[in-house]
Amino acid sequence: MVNKEIVVVGAGPAGLAAAIEAAKAGGEVLVADLNILPGGQLFKQIHKFFGSSAHRSGTRGIEIGRQLLAEAEKYGVEIWLNSAVIGLYDDRVVSIEKGLNSGEKELINIKAEKIILATGASENVVRFKGWTLPGVMGAGAAQTMINVNRVKPGNKVVMLGSGNVGLIVSYQLMQAGCDVVALVEAAPNIGGYGVHASKIRRAGVPVYTRHTIIEAKGTDRVKEVIIAELDDSWQPIAGTEKVLEADVVTLAAGLKPISDLARLHDLEMVYNGVFGGWVPKHDENMESTQSGIYVAGDTTGVEEANTALEEGRLAGIAAAESLGYIAEKDAKERKDDTWKRLDGLRMGPFGEKRMYAKNEILACFPARS
Amino acid sequence: MKSYDVIVIGGGVIGTSTAYQLAKKGYDVAILEQNDIASGTASRTDGATLISDKQPGIDVLQGYHSVELYKKIAKEFSYDIEFKSCGFMYVCETDAEMAAAEDYAAKVRAQGFEMRVIDSKEMCEREKYLAKDLKGGLWTESDGLVNPYKVCFGFIEQGKKYGLDVYTHHEVTGIKLDARNQIEGVITDRGNFITNKVVNACGVWAPFIGRMVGINIPIEPRKGMLLVSEKTDIIANTEVIEFGYWLAKFFVDFKRPVSELVEKHNVCMNIETTHSGNTIVGGCRLFRGYDIRSEHEIIQAIAERAIRFFPVLRDINCIRTFGGIRPFCLDQLPIVSAVEEVPGFYIAAGHEGDGIALAPITGLLMSQLIAGEKTDFDIAELSWARFKGIDLAKLSARAS
Numbered sequence: 001m002v003n004k005e006i007v008v009v010g011a012g013p014a015g016l017a018a019a020i021e022a023a024k025a026g027g028e029v030l031v032a033d034l035n036i037l038p039g040g041q042l043f044k045q046i047h048k049f050f051g052s053s054a055h056r057s058g059t060r061g062i063e064i065g066r067q068l069l070a071e072a073e074k075y076g077v078e079i080w081l082n083s084a085v086i087g088l089y090d091d092r093v094v095s096i097e098k099g100l101n102s103g104e105k106e107l108i109n110i111k112a113e114k115i116i117l118a119t120g121a122s123e124n125v126v127r128f129k130g131w132t133l134p135g136v137m138g139a140g141a142a143q144t145m146i147n148v149n150r151v152k153p154g155n156k157v158v159m160l161g162s163g164n165v166g167l168i169v170s171y172q173l174m175q176a177g178c179d180v181v182a183l184v185e186a187a188p189n190i191g192g193y194g195v196h197a198s199k200i201r202r203a204g205v206p207v208y209t210r211h212t213i214i215e216a217k218g219t220d221r222v223k224e225v226i227i228a229e230l231d232d233s234w235q236p237i238a239g240t241e242k243v244l245e246a247d248v249v250t251l252a253a254g255l256k257p258i259s260d261l262a263r264l265h266d267l268e269m270v271y272n273g274v275f276g277g278w279v280p281k282h283d284e285n286m287e288s289t290q291s292g293i294y295v296a297g298d299t300t301g302v303e304e305a306n307t308a309l310e311e312g313r314l315a316g317i318a319a320a321e322s323l324g325y326i327a328e329k330d331a332k333e334r335k336d337d338t339w340k341r342l343d344g345l346r347m348g349p350f351g352e353k354r355m356y357a358k359n360e361i362l363a364c365f366p367a368r369s
Numbered sequence: 370m371k372s373y374d375v376i377v378i379g380g381g382v383i384g385t386s387t388a389y390q391l392a393k394k395g396y397d398v399a400i401l402e403q404n405d406i407a408s409g410t411a412s413r414t415d416g417a418t419l420i421s422d423k424q425p426g427i428d429v430l431q432g433y434h435s436v437e438l439y440k441k442i443a444k445e446f447s448y449d450i451e452f453k454s455c456g457f458m459y460v461c462e463t464d465a466e467m468a469a470a471e472d473y474a475a476k477v478r479a480q481g482f483e484m485r486v487i488d489s490k491e492m493c494e495r496e497k498y499l500a501k502d503l504k505g506g507l508w509t510e511s512d513g514l515v516n517p518y519k520v521c522f523g524f525i526e527q528g529k530k531y532g533l534d535v536y537t538h539h540e541v542t543g544i545k546l547d548a549r550n551q552i553e554g555v556i557t558d559r560g561n562f563i564t565n566k567v568v569n570a571c572g573v574w575a576p577f578i579g580r581m582v583g584i585n586i587p588i589e590p591r592k593g594m595l596l597v598s599e600k601t602d603i604i605a606n607t608e609v610i611e612f613g614y615w616l617a618k619f620f621v622d623f624k625r626p627v628s629e630l631v632e633k634h635n636v637c638m639n640i641e642t643t644h645s646g647n648t649i650v651g652g653c654r655l656f657r658g659y660d661i662r663s664e665h666e667i668i669q670a671i672a673e674r675a676i677r678f679f680p681v682l683r684d685i686n687c688i689r690t691f692g693g694i695r696p697f698c699l700d701q702l703p704i705v706s707a708v709e710e711v712p713g714f715y716i717a718a719g720h721e722g723d724g725i726a727l728a729p730i731t732g733l734l735m736s737q738l739i740a741g742e743k744t745d746f747d748i749a750e751l752s753w754a755r756f757k758g759i760d761l762a763k764l765s766a767r768a769s
Contacts, residue, residue, distance in 0.1 A: 087665060087668075089663070089664060089665045
């Protein structure tokens with residue numbers, strides 16, 4: 001058994017921000033991530049971020065990722081990649097299947113004083129006839145292929161879902177040389193920001209609102225996609241089917257928090273529709289119902305990279321404070337500042353409902369005995 | 370208020386079997402279950418239905434009758450319980466184990482059941498991935514496997530054809546007794562029921578129901594853990610158990626040549642292949658109260674032991690682990706009995722690791738007891754009366 005002060009699960013924006021804050025204060029921090037590259041989803045975000053200058057607006061996700069990694073290195077954060085956390089046990093023991101340079105894996109159990117879970121979110125799927133055919137994938141998966149792996153998923157794409165992910169990834173697919181033959185949306189209106197939608201429209205992508213995919217056809221991969229119009233009760237209207245020639249279907253149907261580790265370890269959970277599903281209850285320090293286990297980022301509710309960063313900071317500051325690395329007064333100031341920035345991010349027509357949802361989660365936190 | 374001839378508390382494998390048999394006899398029966406069907410011990414187990422892991426005597430006798438019933442049920446039920454008569458093999462690592470195994474097999478045969486001593490060569494013919502350095506083993510042709518969830522659902526589906534009612538998410542909070550201590554009804558968090566017969570089929574939770582009628586049932590949770598592999602080509606054709614498992618079950622002091630970790634957690638190898646092609650390996654027997662969480666040291670010990678007997682497992686991924694609790698009874702025999710001091714109160718619980726294997730026969734015996742019929746064989750050894758004169762209050766305090 002190895003001892004570490006703080007183990008962070010997930011090297012995305014929340015995990016890295018938490019690790020940096022805790023290490024900066026003097027804590028010994030290990031970050032484990034099952035991917036072969038750190039940064040979570042940041043390195044595929046080649047677009048500029050929104051928000052105020054305090055939130056690095058105008059900076060591309062990929063650049064934020066680079067800054068975080070440089071900071072993590074500067075403060076001595078240890079990062080294990082290709083290393084899956086496979087279990088949490090009593091007395092904060094973390095089981096990690098550590099990836100070795102040889103390609104082998106080694107099981108290492110670590111006794112941690114504090115654990116920060118920043119495991120992110122996963123894409124929702126939409127089931128229709130033929131949805132398991134090669135060529136049908138999450139929009140985020142397609143984005144990883146083009147922006148990180150530099151592989152075109154195919155040539156002709158049907159995008160399902162017009163939230164920001166659907167819009168941004170459609171545009172990036174076109175930049176990568178794909179032809180987006182249709183953007184299909186079940187709701188009567190486009191879901192994401194106007195600025196992203198305009199880019200798509202200017203590029204001439206046909207947008208089908210009140211439509212859905214009925215079937216993906218093909219023998220060993222997608223060849224054709226059948227879409228149809230929906231009535232007021234979201235049912236396909238017979239006779240409105242259209243056949244589109246396409247070899248890729250990307251699904252941008254939202255995300256759900258990855259909370260498996262939290263549930264495995266019996267952290268108390270609460271369901272929140274705005275945040276995409278079951279999330280661990282937490283207090284204003286991002287501490288869960290089990291003392292010493294913190295949660296941050298999309299695992300506490302699907303939002304954006306900016307909010308994940310700030311929540312990660314909160315968890316990192318709180319963990320370092322409880323280990324005695326930051327004085328109470330100083331920690332309070334820094335946490336208050338972070339909460340102010342988070343409140344700023346959760347405003348406006350798109351953000352407000354997330355502020356209410358977060359407040360509901362904070363309000364249901366049980367008194368710790 | 371709803372009224373029934375018999376109310377069975379517990380929707381696990383014992384409760385559903387008992388309720389099915391009673392409904393089949395024409396009784397108006399209901400199951401009350403605090404969660405859902407097969408949500409307790411029956412959902413955290415392997416599916417071995419063995420006669421060969423029992424002590425000679427009533428234990429083996431019940432096992433035999435139960436496997437025979439499974440064969441019948443598998444044909445009769447419209448619901449597929451995935452029964453497979455795959456045979457069963459004990460494997461011995463040392464000469465001392467082999468001697469104990471031969472002795473055991475002789476006793477089982479003396480009782481009239483088949484169990485053959487086999488050598489390492491035959492073992493490896495039956496199981497090509499088995500370690501080649503074992504001393505020998507025992508073979509039983511008739512033992513098999515079921516899907517424990519589907520057994521419960523099968524009993525329910527079949528029982529419903531005879532009018533069985535099922536109330537899930539009904540937690541029993543009290544039992545009404547009249548002035549003569551006779552059962553009058555059952556109180557739940559979602560309404561009361563009238564009945565004058567109650568079967569306590571709550572397994573590890575049986576002591577809680579017992580206390581509602583003023584008796585202390587000597588059952589304690591005994592934890593086990595299993596590892597599940599990814600789907601692969603079939604690694605084990607049959608149910609295979611190290612003979613040390615049987616020895617450890619009945620003779621706690623038996624020592625094996627194992628690592629400190631395996632020794633510390635009393636881990637013994639058992640392996641089986643599920644219907645869907647995953648391999649399940651276990652196991653252990655530990656007293657941890659009602660805590661069913663996985664423990665990392667035990668996961669490692671189980672993996673180590675499984676690789677000892679099936680070296681190929683070293684290269685296969687474990688995708689899941691889980692723990693469960695068995696209803697361990699003071700003298701390691703189940704209680705299948707009326708309770709004389711509380712007329713109308715019956716217990717069918719305490720099967721430890723044999724609940725799945727013994728469910729069919731337990732249900733049948735319980736229905737015969739309730740009907741006042743002669744049981745298929747003498748079950749005085751399973752009676753509640755066997756605990757007379759033992760201070761159960763002290764024992765059951767540990768289970769609370």
